[in-house]
Amino acid sequence: MRDGRAVCHPPDCSPEILHSEGPADPEVSLAVFTDEAGRVVSALMHHTCHPCHGFGGNDLLAGWPGAWCREMETHFGAGCVPLVINGCCGNVHHHNHLAPGWKDDHLWMGRLLAESSRRALARPVALEPAPFAWKRRVLPIPRRRVPAKLLAEARKLLREHPEPLWKDEQHIRVEWDWVYAVGIVDIADERHSFPNYPYEIQALRLGDLALLSLMGEPFVEAQLRIKRESPFPFTQVAHMCNGYLGYVPTRRAFAGGGYETRIGRVSRLEPRALEMVEAAALDLLRELRSA
Secondary structure, X not given: OOOOOOOOOOOOOXXXXXXXXXXXXXXXXXEEEXXXXXXXXXXEEEEOOOOOOOOOOOOOOOHHHHHHHHHHHHHHOOOOEEEEEEOOOOOOXXXXXXXXXXXXXXXXXXXXXXXXXXXXXXXXXXXXXXXXXXXXXXXXXXXXXXXXXXXXXXXXXXXXXXXXXXXXXXXXXXXXXXXXXXXXXXXXXXXXXXXXXXXXXXXXXXXXXXXXXXXXXEXXXXXXXXXXXXXXXXXXXXXXXXXXXXXXXXXXXXXXXXXXXXXXXXXXXOOOHHHHHHHHHHHHHHHHHHO
């Protein structure tokens, strides 16, 4: 924003918006698997974006991943099982706050991804047979330190309101301050008992293709660096694997503030956590490449 803050979902076309915060990863990649007769039996399809078109409503949607799968099932034919791998989309969202009259449409996004997929399939690259291999590493990452004043305020709120503070008479929505107070106390207690969070990273090799799984919702900057420096020609990075721990923002993002960096259940790790994840992930990929 013009005042230097980073704001998650500002009003559309607000004059206070200076520019979009951070990069995106526009790449669409597919790893297609065929049987001995040449029929496509499965496809690993990778893109990077929050899949939350149905947020705020009561509908259960598969979102753009489901729409993309349906489009590619039609393209490949019966018997094909496509699977979407969502990348590090912690700070990537499908809503365009700079476009007047923007309407979110997961079916439209699925069609666009299918169009890009068909263009990519016109230029396939064969993967040479190679032994299957995988590696894992558990990285101890320091949990965030809760400032004493913030912790005291959270405990005071919960003493005065031990039951949820509801926003509505139907008891469906809880006040955010109460939610964050619970998270702040939890983080302080966790840090006292377990100062480090066991962050698991897994890497799997299929020939020249590497699949890398990360926990939580890392910001896309980590994925871009990992793909750029990966020793594999093709690397697909998956988020939200093996447990959830909230967002893992860049160090720079903490300076701007915003929803993803507000201490609580959605932000539990120190600001240097993403840099630690990037370095450890690249080390693991190098080990896997030479295995």
